[in-house]
Amino acid sequence: MIAGQYKEMLGTKSVIRTLSEKAAARAKVVGYGNVYDYSLGNPSIPVVQGFTDTLISLLRTQDPVELHGYSPTLGIPSVKEKIADSLRARFGIPYGPEHIFPTSAAAAALAHALRAVTVFGDEVLTFAPFFPEYHPYVNLTGARLRVAPPDTQNFQIDWEAAQKMIGEKTAAVLINTPNNPSGAVYSEATLKKLAALLEKKSREYGHTIYLISDEPYREIVFDHKQQPYVSRYYVDTIACYSFSKSLSLPGERIGYLAVNPACQEAETIVNMCGQISRGIGHNCPSSLMQLAMAESLDMTVDFSVYEKNRNLLYACLKENGFEVVKPAGTFYIFPKALEEDAAAFCEKALNYDLVLVPGDSFGCPGYFRMAYCMDTEKVERSLPVLQKFVRETYGK
Amino acid sequence: MIAGQYKEMLGTKSVIRTLSEKAAARAKVVGYGNVYDYSLGNPSIPVVQGFTDTLISLLRTQDPVELHGYSPTLGIPSVKEKIADSLRARFGIPYGPEHIFPTSAAAAALAHALRAVTVFGDEVLTFAPFFPEYHPYVNLTGARLRVAPPDTQNFQIDWEAAQKMIGEKTAAVLINTPNNPSGAVYSEATLKKLAALLEKKSREYGHTIYLISDEPYREIVFDHKQQPYVSRYYVDTIACYSFSKSLSLPGERIGYLAVNPACQEAETIVNMCGQISRGIGHNCPSSLMQLAMAESLDMTVDFSVYEKNRNLLYACLKENGFEVVKPAGTFYIFPKALEEDAAAFCEKALNYDLVLVPGDSFGCPGYFRMAYCMDTEKVERSLPVLQKFVRETYGK
Numbered sequence: 137m138i139a140g141q142y143k144e145m146l147g148t149k150s151v152i153r154t155l156s157e158k159a160a161a162r163a164k165v166v167g168y169g170n171v172y173d174y175s176l177g178n179p180s181i182p183v184v185q186g187f188t189d190t191l192i193s194l195l196r197t198q199d200p201v202e203l204h205g206y207s208p209t210l211g212i213p214s215v216k217e218k219i220a221d222s223l224r225a226r227f228g229i230p231y232g233p234e235h236i237f238p239t240s241a242a243a244a245a246l247a248h249a250l251r252a253v254t255v256f257g258d259e260v261l262t263f264a265p266f267f268p269e270y271h272p273y274v275n276l277t278g279a280r281l282r283v284a285p286p287d288t289q290n291f292q293i294d295w296e297a298a299q300k301m302i303g304e305k306t307a308a309v310l311i312n313t314p315n316n317p318s319g320a321v322y323s324e325a326t327l328k329k330l331a332a333l334l335e336k337k338s339r340e341y342g343h344t345i346y347l348i349s350d351e352p353y354r355e356i357v358f359d360h361k362q363q364p365y366v367s368r369y370y371v372d373t374i375a376c377y378s379f380s381k382s383l384s385l386p387g388e389r390i391g392y393l394a395v396n397p398a399c400q401e402a403e404t405i406v407n408m409c410g411q412i413s414r415g416i417g418h419n420c421p422s423s424l425m426q427l428a429m430a431e432s433l434d435m436t437v438d439f440s441v442y443e444k445n446r447n448l449l450y451a452c453l454k455e456n457g458f459e460v461v462k463p464a465g466t467f468y469i470f471p472k473a474l475e476e477d478a479a480a481f482c483e484k485a486l487n488y489d490l491v492l493v494p495g496d497s498f499g500c501p502g503y504f505r506m507a508y509c510m511d512t513e514k515v516e517r518s519l520p521v522l523q524k525f526v527r528e529t530y531g532k
Numbered sequence: 533m534i535a536g537q538y539k540e541m542l543g544t545k546s547v548i549r550t551l552s553e554k555a556a557a558r559a560k561v562v563g564y565g566n567v568y569d570y571s572l573g574n575p576s577i578p579v580v581q582g583f584t585d586t587l588i589s590l591l592r593t594q595d596p597v598e599l600h601g602y603s604p605t606l607g608i609p610s611v612k613e614k615i616a617d618s619l620r621a622r623f624g625i626p627y628g629p630e631h632i633f634p635t636s637a638a639a640a641a642l643a644h645a646l647r648a649v650t651v652f653g654d655e656v657l658t659f660a661p662f663f664p665e666y667h668p669y670v671n672l673t674g675a676r677l678r679v680a681p682p683d684t685q686n687f688q689i690d691w692e693a694a695q696k697m698i699g700e701k702t703a704a705v706l707i708n709t710p711n712n713p714s715g716a717v718y719s720e721a722t723l724k725k726l727a728a729l730l731e732k733k734s735r736e737y738g739h740t741i742y743l744i745s746d747e748p749y750r751e752i753v754f755d756h757k758q759q760p761y762v763s764r765y766y767v768d769t770i771a772c773y774s775f776s777k778s779l780s781l782p783g784e785r786i787g788y789l790a791v792n793p794a795c796q797e798a799e800t801i802v803n804m805c806g807q808i809s810r811g812i813g814h815n816c817p818s819s820l821m822q823l824a825m826a827e828s829l830d831m832t833v834d835f836s837v838y839e840k841n842r843n844l845l846y847a848c849l850k851e852n853g854f855e856v857v858k859p860a861g862t863f864y865i866f867p868k869a870l871e872e873d874a875a876a877f878c879e880k881a882l883n884y885d886l887v888l889v890p891g892d893s894f895g896c897p898g899y900f901r902m903a904y905c906m907d908t909e910k911v912e913r914s915l916p917v918l919q920k921f922v923r924e925t926y927g928k
Contacts, residue, residue, distance in 0.1 A: 139651050146803050204579055240813065245813070255537070414668035415672025418639075421785070424821075
């Protein structure tokens with residue numbers, strides 16, 4: 137029998153996808169350069185040449201039978217070792233290869249982490265604004281996603297809501313910092329307070345509440361600052377990492393899951409990932425990609441373009457009367473719309489070939505997201521268009 | 533809470549894995565060349581140079597942002613088109629790109645297919661001998677794997693058992709031809725009879741029983757013969773393909789799922805795969821691998837080594853008094869052990885540094901598997917060892 141659960145999902149089309157299709161259609165009419173498509177979070181900076189060179193060198197010099205051979209279920213040992221070394225050196229946590237599980241980017245890391253620490257009927261709490269894919273990521277495991285309302289002051293955490301919503305059934309809390317869509321970076325104070333809350337609630341309910349930290353934007357932080365490393369603040373943390381953004385490799389599906397060595401049953405969780413993998417058809421990321429990634433662990437592309445774009449957009453939005461929190465990282469900005477209905481606001485912007493995404497699906501109605509991973513030249517050309525849209529539509 | 537379901541699986545270690553670990557330990561003592569490891573089905577023929585050249589050329593000439601960019605949820609359109617074209621030309625079925633879903637090899641194809649056509653509590657029937665990973669592949673979806681006993685005469689299908697075991701709850705039948713572990717190739721007669729049975733049973737129970745065809749060995753058929761293409765015999769067939777064996781790329785995790793266009797809700801099933809993917813963290817295989825694979829669809833490595841090895845082993849086994857069906861394809865042979873307890877038989881063989889896998893986990897006690905994907909020189913050297921083992925242990 138066709139599985140109704142998945143068939144029904146076909147009806148509900150992603151808002152982002154629909155918008156980017158509209159943008160593509162419009163681009164055919166007015167030209168790609170004249171559509172300001174702020175909808176998709178697709179990195180625009182090419183991968184570092186060193187990564188490409190490593191791939192070519194592996195293909196040229198390695199025995200192909202070994203190079204393209206099966207990766208062990210838990211990942212290629214030398215790759216796991218190098219990831220652990222890099223994390224240990226950077227963040228001072230004594231990771232070993234036994235705490236690392238290479239994955240097909242962050243989505244697969246989350247798929248494994250969620251299955252490892254939840255059972256059917258458990259709840260997973262996340263904080264708005266949040267990445268809408270968390271719905272299928274969590275709900276299709278058999279657990280249930282709950283969303284705490286946003287702290288729109290600075291896009292940290294609404295503590296009153298968090299307090300109330302972490303209950304008996306909460307198996308894990310899922311965070312994403314630097315955050316898509318807000319661009320906020322959880323501060324050290326936020327992470328300490330969250331850790332204290334999770335410790336208290338874990339004691340109260342007599343079971344560990346795991347922290348699943350989705351961190352594909354970990355390195356994209358501006359103003360010479362850094363994201364405080366989440367796993368340092370709470371031992372029962374599973375970090376889910378991806379090179380999609382840091383190396384501009386979203387299509388290669390390469391990342392890893394790192395369990396804090398001090399976490400409850402840390403090694404068991406990694407071993408369980410090997411079993412989970414059998415059920416979900418994962419069986420490790422590409423062996424070639426694992427090997428190339430292991431040589432590029434401490435590289436990133438040059439994020440200065442994203443920072444320049446952030447500065448330009450933030451200044452323009454402020455000038456045009458928007459309420460907006462200055463993003464500390466990522467390549468997103470998340471201003472308040474100029475009318476209550478953000479969908480209506482974004483619809484009107486489309487008339488100016490500005491493609492903006494309403495915040496509703498991110499759990500934050502009344503706001504909208506702009507993904508500014510594009511050439512600065514295009515951002516610059518979009519600014520007078522944005523101004524024109526605001527003046528003509530809202531008389532500002 | 534740690535998910536007990538997966539934690540419990542940690543106790544049960546794969547027989548094949550345990551054996552290959554023993555072989556590796558023994559190789560450290562007597563040297564790799566002196567251990568005749570017939571346990572692992574890891575291709576031993578290097579990938580065709582054309583594939584490596586395509587990868588290097590893509591890396592050298594393509595815009596890296598596009599090359600490594602997100603693949604659409606349903607796969608890269610040009611890749612899907614080329615797969616459909618190739619299948620149409622080879623097998624005469626009018627596939628279009630809308631019937632193709634690129635996957636991380638056959639394991640992921642099966643993970644998607646199984647979720648698309650079963651719901652919790654459904655049964656999936658397979659025929660012994662079968663690939664033991666079908667247990668987690670099926671059972672972790674919420675459906676239940678049932679195994680029909682083997683037809684040990686020729687490793688086709690035990691029809692009486694099949695008749696009885698397809699019931700109200702059977703949502704799908706899962707076959708693997710050419711077969712791991714037997715090396716058997718289902719004949720046209722077998723496929724026609726199976727189709728007739730599934731049509732009859734579908735009518736009887738008032739719902740479509742899907743045929744899921746796991747075909748990573750599709751091209752590895754000897755004696756200038758071919759595997760009759762399964763989807764031609766039964767419309768409601770989902771073919772699950774992998775390039776792991778045909779191109780010797782097991783670590784790259786690249787393959788696809790192809791739904792027969794005449795299948796019930798064919799396009800819906802492919803679209804559902806995009807949704808299933810969100811839940812299991814799949815999100816397409818590597819974009820680089822998709823693009824390279826699309827240029828290599830009609831290539832295979834040279835399988836003559838496997839055929840030569842099959843001939844040598846089959847002759848030697850017959851000479852030494854084994855009951856054995858001559859494999860028509862793959863790189864496996866599946867003889868009857870010389871005592872009832874195949875595990876005991878394989879344990880004794882280990883004393884001669886012959887690593888054989890008992891048939892119990894393949895649903896066929898009393899038999900054992902040899903994976904002969906290795907250098908012919910080594911197979912040749914193993915033959916007198918096999919003879920010595922048989923003479924000394926069983927007095928033959």
